[in-house]
Amino acid sequence: MPAQSPSFDEAFTEKLGELLAWRRDVRRFRTDALPDALLAKLIALMELSPSVGHSQPWRWLRVDDPDQRLAVQASFSRCNAEVLADYEGERAALYARLKLEGLREAPVQFAVFCDHGTLQGHGLGRRTMPEMLDYSVVAAITQFWLAARAHGVGVGWVSILDPEEVRRIAGAPPDWKLIGYLCVGFPVEEHDVPELVREGWEKGRS
Amino acid sequence: MPAQSPSFDEAFTEKLGELLAWRRDVRRFRTDALPDALLAKLIALMELSPSVGHSQPWRWLRVDDPDQRLAVQASFSRCNAEVLADYEGERAALYARLKLEGLREAPVQFAVFCDHGTLQGHGLGRRTMPEMLDYSVVAAITQFWLAARAHGVGVGWVSILDPEEVRRIAGAPPDWKLIGYLCVGFPVEEHDVPELVREGWEKGRS
Numbered sequence: 001m002p003a004q005s006p007s008f009d010e011a012f013t014e015k016l017g018e019l020l021a022w023r024r025d026v027r028r029f030r031t032d033a034l035p036d037a038l039l040a041k042l043i044a045l046m047e048l049s050p051s052v053g054h055s056q057p058w059r060w061l062r063v064d065d066p067d068q069r070l071a072v073q074a075s076f077s078r079c080n081a082e083v084l085a086d087y088e089g090e091r092a093a094l095y096a097r098l099k100l101e102g103l104r105e106a107p108v109q110f111a112v113f114c115d116h117g118t119l120q121g122h123g124l125g126r127r128t129m130p131e132m133l134d135y136s137v138v139a140a141i142t143q144f145w146l147a148a149r150a151h152g153v154g155v156g157w158v159s160i161l162d163p164e165e166v167r168r169i170a171g172a173p174p175d176w177k178l179i180g181y182l183c184v185g186f187p188v189e190e191h192d193v194p195e196l197v198r199e200g201w202e203k204g205r206s
Numbered sequence: 207m208p209a210q211s212p213s214f215d216e217a218f219t220e221k222l223g224e225l226l227a228w229r230r231d232v233r234r235f236r237t238d239a240l241p242d243a244l245l246a247k248l249i250a251l252m253e254l255s256p257s258v259g260h261s262q263p264w265r266w267l268r269v270d271d272p273d274q275r276l277a278v279q280a281s282f283s284r285c286n287a288e289v290l291a292d293y294e295g296e297r298a299a300l301y302a303r304l305k306l307e308g309l310r311e312a313p314v315q316f317a318v319f320c321d322h323g324t325l326q327g328h329g330l331g332r333r334t335m336p337e338m339l340d341y342s343v344v345a346a347i348t349q350f351w352l353a354a355r356a357h358g359v360g361v362g363w364v365s366i367l368d369p370e371e372v373r374r375i376a377g378a379p380p381d382w383k384l385i386g387y388l389c390v391g392f393p394v395e396e397h398d399v400p401e402l403v404r405e406g407w408e409k410g411r412s
Contacts (some may be wrong), residue, residue: 012355045222139348191211196330
């Protein structure tokens with residue numbers, strides 16, 4: 001780390017703009033493993049994330065065990081079937097065609113929690129907005145996502161899951177709240193337009 | 207935007223690491239204005255953020271009016287006094303010494319909301335984890351924060367506020383939930399260690 005504060009030139013900020021434009025929520029992964037050193041680097045970059053009161057409440061549990069992964073896939077299948085039943089007509093047909101996760105292919109998977117029992121931070125900044133603790137974990141996931149993409153690694157955030165069920169599957173304590181379930185690996189393809197826009201689910205505002 | 211997917215070389219990823227290491231929550235701002243074009247660019251980069259179902263639920267309201275700003279400062283003062291009363295002894299003395307916001311100095315201020323009434327995204331990804339909508343706004347703030355720092359602009363996230371009071375002050379509709387109140391401007395100083403760590407409030411884990 002430089003002792004002098006760094007300066008960021010136009011070449012860097014332009015490239016940063018490309019990173020943000022090409023990030024994507026990835027659902028199509030190659031199955032080859034990620035190098036351990038690369039994964040450790042991404043986790044270290046994630047640890048630099050902002051957190052309320054410097055509480056650093058993020059807890060990342062790797063989900064590697066085949067039985068655990070099957071249980072997560074089953075939770076997704078069940079939740080997704082319920083969602084599908086709520087849509088009607090063309091919207092239901094479109095929903096059924098979407099690929100929304102890479103749970104079977106992604107070589108690395110994390111259940112990411114917020115530790116509601118942590119004493120770190122001494123409660124600073126959380127009295128009137130206690131949800132700041134959860135938000136700190138969201139910021140960490142966002143930062144991990146961007147760092148991963150810069151290193152050629154795709155991330156997909158799966159939310160069509162029963163959070164309490166995933167907590168039990170991952171073996172996390174009761175006071176850890178699931179914030180996100182992440183699929184991580186090298187992407188099969190790269191895009192600057194979100195899949196939901198390409199598939200006609202949503203045009204978006206920008 | 208390039209038609210070909212970009213590649214990010216080691217020089218870029220190293221610089222990105224410096225950006226993450228030197229981001230900081232800024233509370234000491236210069237009072238000079240930010241160029242409009244720069245602010246517009248940062249907002250455009252924020253708009254590239256991930257959002258559940260491509261819902262893009264973030265709503266950024268600028269708080270410029272002096273009366274609005276005084277009302278926000280008053281909310282902070284009241285909430286902060288309540289927090290201080292909860293700490294005891296040395297911890298209270300340390301808390302009282304901390305500078306936790308730049309509400310008086312920051313030339314640009316945003317109240318950032320999540321639009322719970324939006325139909326965009328058609329509810330995708332939110333059935334079992336409805337909080338994903340709020341998380342999408344947190345991701346957008348995180349992305350804005352990093353883009354700002356890369357362009358030499360500091361951001362401070364103030365959470366010691368009554369969120370419902372700030373919603374009314376900013377004139378937002380009842381179904382917009384306050385996610386964060388942001389102070390934005392050129393920073394007076396730059397650091398690679400968080401202020402709360404420098405001041406001895408929290409050591410942190412990393």
